[in-house]
Structure formats: structure tokens, C-alpha cells
Amino acid sequence: MVLPTKFDWEKLQQFCIEIFEKNGLSNKDATTVSESLVQANLRGVDSHGVVRTSIYIKRVEEGLINPEAEIAMEQEKGAVTLLNGQNHFGAVVGTKAMNMAIRKSKKYGAALVGVKGSNHFGTGAYYALKAIEQDTLLIVVSNASQTMPPTGGVRPFLGTNPLAVGVPAGKEQPFVLDMATSVVARGKIIVAAQKNEEIPLGWAIDCNGTETTDAQAALDGSVLPLGGAKGYGISMFIDILSGVLTGAGFGKYVNNMYENWNDPQNVGHFFIAIDINQFMPVDQFKSRMDLYIQEIKAEPKAPNVKEIFIPGEIEKRIEEERKKNGIALPEKLVEEFIQLGEKYGLNFLSTEWTGHAANGSEKETIK
Amino acid sequence: MVLPTKFDWEKLQQFCIEIFEKNGLSNKDATTVSESLVQANLRGVDSHGVVRTSIYIKRVEEGLINPEAEIAMEQEKGAVTLLNGQNHFGAVVGTKAMNMAIRKSKKYGAALVGVKGSNHFGTGAYYALKAIEQDTLLIVVSNASQTMPPTGGVRPFLGTNPLAVGVPAGKEQPFVLDMATSVVARGKIIVAAQKNEEIPLGWAIDCNGTETTDAQAALDGSVLPLGGAKGYGISMFIDILSGVLTGAGFGKYVNNMYENWNDPQNVGHFFIAIDINQFMPVDQFKSRMDLYIQEIKAEPKAPNVKEIFIPGEIEKRIEEERKKNGIALPEKLVEEFIQLGEKYGLNFLSTEWTGHAANGSEKETIK
Numbered sequence: 001m002v003l004p005t006k007f008d009w010e011k012l013q014q015f016c017i018e019i020f021e022k023n024g025l026s027n028k029d030a031t032t033v034s035e036s037l038v039q040a041n042l043r044g045v046d047s048h049g050v051v052r053t054s055i056y057i058k059r060v061e062e063g064l065i066n067p068e069a070e071i072a073m074e075q076e077k078g079a080v081t082l083l084n085g086q087n088h089f090g091a092v093v094g095t096k097a098m099n100m101a102i103r104k105s106k107k108y109g110a111a112l113v114g115v116k117g118s119n120h121f122g123t124g125a126y127y128a129l130k131a132i133e134q135d136t137l138l139i140v141v142s143n144a145s146q147t148m149p150p151t152g153g154v155r156p157f158l159g160t161n162p163l164a165v166g167v168p169a170g171k172e173q174p175f176v177l178d179m180a181t182s183v184v185a186r187g188k189i190i191v192a193a194q195k196n197e198e199i200p201l202g203w204a205i206d207c208n209g210t211e212t213t214d215a216q217a218a219l220d221g222s223v224l225p226l227g228g229a230k231g232y233g234i235s236m237f238i239d240i241l242s243g244v245l246t247g248a249g250f251g252k253y254v255n256n257m258y259e260n261w262n263d264p265q266n267v268g269h270f271f272i273a274i275d276i277n278q279f280m281p282v283d284q285f286k287s288r289m290d291l292y293i294q295e296i297k298a299e300p301k302a303p304n305v306k307e308i309f310i311p312g313e314i315e316k317r318i319e320e321e322r323k324k325n326g327i328a329l330p331e332k333l334v335e336e337f338i339q340l341g342e343k344y345g346l347n348f349l350s351t352e353w354t355g356h357a358a359n360g361s362e363k364e365t366i367k
Numbered sequence: 368m369v370l371p372t373k374f375d376w377e378k379l380q381q382f383c384i385e386i387f388e389k390n391g392l393s394n395k396d397a398t399t400v401s402e403s404l405v406q407a408n409l410r411g412v413d414s415h416g417v418v419r420t421s422i423y424i425k426r427v428e429e430g431l432i433n434p435e436a437e438i439a440m441e442q443e444k445g446a447v448t449l450l451n452g453q454n455h456f457g458a459v460v461g462t463k464a465m466n467m468a469i470r471k472s473k474k475y476g477a478a479l480v481g482v483k484g485s486n487h488f489g490t491g492a493y494y495a496l497k498a499i500e501q502d503t504l505l506i507v508v509s510n511a512s513q514t515m516p517p518t519g520g521v522r523p524f525l526g527t528n529p530l531a532v533g534v535p536a537g538k539e540q541p542f543v544l545d546m547a548t549s550v551v552a553r554g555k556i557i558v559a560a561q562k563n564e565e566i567p568l569g570w571a572i573d574c575n576g577t578e579t580t581d582a583q584a585a586l587d588g589s590v591l592p593l594g595g596a597k598g599y600g601i602s603m604f605i606d607i608l609s610g611v612l613t614g615a616g617f618g619k620y621v622n623n624m625y626e627n628w629n630d631p632q633n634v635g636h637f638f639i640a641i642d643i644n645q646f647m648p649v650d651q652f653k654s655r656m657d658l659y660i661q662e663i664k665a666e667p668k669a670p671n672v673k674e675i676f677i678p679g680e681i682e683k684r685i686e687e688e689r690k691k692n693g694i695a696l697p698e699k700l701v702e703e704f705i706q707l708g709e710k711y712g713l714n715f716l717s718t719e720w721t722g723h724a725a726n727g728s729e730k731e732t733i734k
Contacts, residue, residue: 079446080476080645109447110479114646137612150663152672157663165604175607177600202569209669227593233544233678236663237532240542244655245504245646251662272639278447279481279612288611295618296517296524296603302576305519311600 003334004352006326011351013038015341016053022344023060024067029092036091036122039129041327044318045178047187048123051333054340055257056089056120064264065089065119071096074116074247079108082246083115087264090121094140094269098127101273102136109278114241115269116248120144120257124164125178125312127271132166132174135282137274140164143242143249143267145256148182149222150236151229154209156222157251160186161238168276170286172293176312181235182223189218242268326353370701371716373693378718380405382704383420389711390427391434396459403458403489406496408694411685412545414554415490418700421707422624423456423487431631432456432486438463441483441614446475449613450482454631457488461507461636465494468640469503476645481608482636483615487511487624491531492545492679494638499533499541502649504641507531510609510616510634512623515549516589518599521576523589524618527553528605535643537653539660543679548602549590556585609635 013034020030033056041049059065069086071093076082081100085093097113104111124140131138144159160180167175183203192199193215201211204218212218225231243250248268255265276282297308329337334348341348380401387397400423408416426432436453438460443449448467452460464480471478491507498505511526527547534542550570559566560582568578571585579585592598610617615635622632643649664675696704701715708715 075645077645078475079478080642082646108445108475110477111446112477112641137608149669150666150675152669152675153663153666154669155667157666163601165600167604167607175603177604179597179600183594205669209667209672226597227550229678230546230593233532233546234530236542236678237534237544240534240656240659241504244659245641245643245652247647250655250659274479274612275447276612278442278444279449280614285612288617289607292607292611292617296520299517299520299524300522300576302516302519302521302572305576308517308519311596311603 003331003338004349005331005334006328006353007351008353009038009042009323009327011353012041012050012327015337015346015348015351016050018346019053019057019340019344020067022346023057025089025092029067029089032095033089033091033122036126038327039126039319040123041329042319042322043123043125043315044322045123045125045315047185049327050329050337052120052122054336057340059119059257062261064261079104079111081111081113083113084247085115085118087117087119087266090119090267090269091126093118094121094127094142094271095130097269097271098130098138098140098273101138101271102131102134105136105273105275110272110274113271113273114246115271116243116246116266117264118248118267118269119265120267121269123178124162125166125176125315128164128166128176128178129174130166131273132168132176135168135276136166137168137276138164138166139272139274140269141238141242142269143239143254145254145265146252147186147223148225148232148235149205149209151225151232154205154207154222158225158232158235158239159254160223161235161242163234163238167289168282168286169289169293170283172290173310173313173316175289175293175310176315178312181225181231181238183226183231184223186219186223189215189223193219238270241270246270370698372698372701373695375718376405376409376690376694379408379417379694382708382713382715382718383417385713386420386424386707386711387434389713390424392456392459396434396456399462400456400458400489403493405694406493406686407490408696409686409689410490410492410682411689412490412492412682414552416694417696417704419487419489421703424707426486426624429628431628446471446478448478448480450480451614452482452485454484454486457486457634457636458493460485461488461494461509461638462497464636464638465497465505465507465640468505468638469498469501472503472640472642477639477641480638480640481613482638483610483613483633484631485615485634485636486632487634488636490545491529492533492543492682495531495533495543495545496541497533498640499535499543502535502643503533504535504643505531505533506639506641507636508605508609509636510606510621512621512632513619514553514590515592515599515602516572516576517603518592518596521572521574521589525592525599525602525606526621527590528602528609530601530605534656535649535653536656536660537650539657540677540680540683542656542660542677543682545679546593548592548598548605550593550598551590553586553590556582556590560586605637608637613637 016034383401
């Protein structure tokens, strides 16, 4: 049997919802987690997509994620709230925190929600895009387990602690920044190692702390923060906000999702929501954003550059293509999903992409 | 006559205060501006130090900075305030915004103050350090006039829009991040060009948009954002927060302090102050910061690295040294100060620039 290689995003999401429901999540929470994962695939961020389903489930099975936890409010004063995720799914905790930040920003002009006791929360863009739907400017950061050295160090100490920002625009695409604080994703180094290719100097150090072009030596060492000491500083700041300030883990106290099978992750997040209307009418703001974006895109281009992109614009185009033509999944992942489906009495192969596309030639069939 | 080359920071600050007073600033405001400049020199950031005195004064003389402006509150709701600097000195406007953010953060748990109609506000660290004195966590950003292209562009569009963060610690030095969003300061490229040295690939592009190692070609072109598209995204986000949202200039609408003699700069800033006590008792937070910093500093070091530094730590050491031994100023700047003094009836050379140095050999004398 030739396995299908492309999958319909809605069917894939429904499959994930059912899998998560079988693992104790309410339908609402299962939808949140699945939507976050499938959206990452749609936007081309496959590293944060449905590939994470099985590790999430494994951590539930091991009692390291609690799908029925009651997220607790530990502090609340004015514009500031501290939530304890009580070890629920990161995307569920993050969504609650984001909704609270957006809601309270309407009352106080802005609202900050710190989170401790959480888990890997998916992409920051997921929250940024939700806030944009509500005409809210959102800044969100999270810490993560150790992958990067401090500047001058030789081994992982900081996470690639991501920063995401969502800003609505008018006629133009919204501004959606979602970036790790490393030079590149570790995934790119893994690919280079598989292909036996060199990596550029400046991406990573070997286990002795020396910069290397050897992809395998880089994997045995550490990926570097972006921009040297600057990225180190930003990553550290995100750890302070997400971890030190909230009471979550920080540095080595954020546990690795793949390696630590004794303790919950204790990831921390931090959300800042700003009600644009407190500064100017939102329509006026959107017109200013449109002008800004149009002026950037109209700038003269460097040789071989066809278009200047706004953060989030490339991902939006990938999303349009994948919604139309399906999400490609590697064979190994397809086999994993088939087994996962069998375990929970679900048929993964029914999620095959059969095409919303006008062009029937895109259709994939099982032979 | 041999000119002195090192200057006592307090006497230098007093000279600047008197110069600014002669230009219409109140003693309080003159002190703020001078303190901001001299602190930059003390911390080794000479590009943002007293070298800026004459350009500030020239803009006052041309009516492009108003030293007597009434800074206006345009919007206020809960935790959010919008100030119009009315074209006052940037450091005066920034200090007012910072104080307001800190004060309101005690009431609302956190406070955000956006600023429009301002000017170059000195270093972000100036505000971060003030907030730290009050046990407050501060994030501050500002936009700036055009120096960097968007990723894929060939000419300056964005400013090197800085990000600064101040976080108090206990026994350890506080965390003081203050960084431009460019790969390097343009000043480093100027120095390389003067020495006829090459610059590393990745620092800058020439005027055709091609990466260059030729320092002069780089000066004729643009310095690049740190970390490629990531730095472009961060810089753009800072411009959105400081400029698009506040009603200040953004992109090309932030005027160059040195080149535009028709219009005020209309710089925008954005301050976020967080009351640490809303998350946990500040002493507990400081203990966590101390642990975090100690653990980073104890990390194994890369070859030829003697010490791992926390952001702001190197600057603190330079400050200690310069407070003791004086601030070195280049001859050209000393001559400029002599002339400036003569213009305003102050004798720059009448000051005995002997420093506090315990070591008498540091003493400079005028012959």
C-alpha cells in the first residue's frame, strides 16, 4: 500500500481532536491544542505542528501533563495577573492567559498575564493571530528548556526562548513576528547533518565551545543565540519575564519535554495585551500600519530579491497554499499516526487529502 | 598649551548643566539631560555621551527642540498613558514618561506609557537603571531615524531602534540590557574605515544592496539588522510600538537629528513598567535573580574566555574605573567644549580636571 503524503487540514485537526479527547482533554481543550498544531503546519512551521502530538500524549500517559487540571489564578491586581497552569497542556494554559490579557486590556488599556506551571505552548504566532482577530496588539514570550550557551559559554544553558508579536493592519496583512532567539532553528542543523553538508560559521559551537561548520559537531554542541551577545541578552530577558518573575522554571529548571520523564516541564509564559483604542481609534491605527507596510514593500530591492516581506507574510502565503493543496507529512509521521489511530480506535487514513482544490489533478489516492 | 585628556565626571556634568541652562532648560531638566549624557560616557557608551551636547544645543538654537515645552497628557486610561513631548528634550520627556510608568505600576501592577513628539532620548540604560533603583522591572524602546534596510532592501528605511530592559537583582549586579537592533554600531564601521580595515561580511551592505567587507562602501550603504530577518522584525516592531501606535513618526517620518534642519524629529518611545511585588515579594525575586546570575556566571567557559558576563556588567565595571580615573575625551571634543564655553561665558578650562583618582599619576594638568 502506498501511503498518502498529503492531508486535509480540517480532517487532520479533527483526528487530533479525537486523539486528545481519548487522552482526557475536553472537546474545547482538545480543539485548542489541535488547532495550534495544525495551524503551525499550515503556516509552514512543521517543527511545531502535528509531529508533537505523540510526545504530548506520552507525557499525559506518564502523568507529566494533566489534561484535567484546574488552572489557578494566584495573583490579581489591576492590569496584572499571575496564573498557575497546574501542568495543563501549554496551549490550553496559554489560550486562557491570552484571553484574560485581551479581556482585561479593554478595562485597563493594557493587561499583563504571567504564567507558571505550564508546558510547551506551541507557536507564539497562534496567540498573536487570535489577538489580531480582536484588534488587539499582543506581545508573548515563553521560556524553553536548555539549548543555547550564554555568550562565552560552551554548553546549553538558555532555551531558544521565543518572542512573538501580533499587530493588526487594515488592507494589508497583519504583522506577525514569531521567532526563536537562536541564530537558526536546530532543525536546520539536523537536516544539514543528514545531508552531510557544512553549516555556516556562526550558527553553532562544538562541545568544546569552538565555532564549527561541522553539522554533527554542532548537534553535539550548542546552537548559538542570534546576533551574539544581543541574542543572549534577549533570551535571558525572556527567561526572566517568563520564569524568574512568574515562579516558573528558568535556566536549567525548565525541564526538557523529550528527555525528562520524572518531572513536569514547569515552563513559564508572559503575555502583554494592548488595547489600541487607548492610543488612537483602531481604524486610524490600521491606516497607519497599511502606510507603513506599503512603504516598506515599495523599497528598492537588493539583487535577486523579488519581494520584500513583512513578518508573517510568507507564512500566510504558505497557509493559503496548504489549505488548498493539503499538508504534506513525512512517511514516518504518517505511520506513527496510523499506529496512534489504531491504539485509540481511529482510522488515520480517512484524513487523506482528497482535495478542496479546483484542480483535480492535485488529488492523492491510496493504491 | 597641552589640553587635558581626562575629565572628572561630576565637574563635566556640572559644565553641561550650566551650558543647557544657558539654553533655556530649567536646572532640573538640564540636570536630567546632562546626567544621561555623562552616564553614557561613564559606562563606556561614548557615542551617546557628552559628544551630543553641541547637536542638542544647535537644534535648540534652530527652534527644533523646545526647552520650555509643556509635556502634555493626551490619553489616560487605567494602566495606559499617551504623552506628547511637545518637542522637549528627549531625556526630559523620557524621564517624565518613565516616572509616570513606575508610579502607575504601583497602582495597576504594571503601566504602559507611549510617547510621541519627542527627540533623541539618550541611552535606554539611563531609564532602566533609574527603574532598578525603585525595584521596578522596566522595558523601554524608542524609534530612531533611518539607518537600516528591511531584509531584502538596499537603503536605510528603519532606525537601529533600541531595546533596553532593567531588572533588579540582590547581591549580584542588576540585569541591564541596552542594545540597538543593528548587527553593530555604525561607529565601529567608521573606525574601520578610518583605519582602512575590512569589516566582517554580514555587518553591512553597499549602496547596491550587496554585502560588503569594504568599510567605506558600507558607510555609503547601510548597516544591517542583527540576525537578518529577525532583527528586521524586532526593529519594525519597536517602530510600531514607539511610532505607529503613539502617533509619533515612524520609518521615514522620524527625522534625522543631524541632517534635517526644517522639522522636529518626532521620535516616539514606549515604556512598560512592572511592579515585581505583584508577582512575588521583591526580595524573593531578587534571590531568584541572584541564583540565575550565579548559575550563568559559573558555566564552563569557551577557549580564551575568562569570564561570562551578564548584560550591563561590563558597563558597570567601566563606570567604576571612569568614576575613579576620569572620562577620556578626544581632543576635537575638548576644543568644541572650549568654544561652547566661550560662547556662553563659561570657561571649560577653568575647571581643574583632576579627578577623584587615588592614584596621583592620573592627574592631568593644564600647562
